[in-house]
Amino acid sequence: MTIAERYNAEAARLLPHMAESLTVEPTITTANEIDEIVFRRGEFLGGMACAILAMIEEQDQGE
Structure with a gap:
């Protein structure tokens, strides 16, 4: 699953x-491009996108 698919979900x-x-x-394959x-x-x-991307990053670090 790409970062964009995770972000959209x-x-x-x-x-x-x-x-x-x-x-x-x-x-799309980079968080920067999504932002x-x-x-x-x-x-x-854009602020909402940053918050969602930060949540995804936090989930990744917790795995």
Whole structure:
């Protein structure tokens, strides 16, 4: 599962009412690219993307 697929799943789970605005192409392979794409849609969305990516990173470190 790519980071983008994990990110999209977490965005849909945590913020279902905003999932459409937060979703990125599932083929993206870096967190930085996800952040840049979503931030271009809006600062608030970019902040949400950063938080979701941080949660994913924290989960990875706990494994």
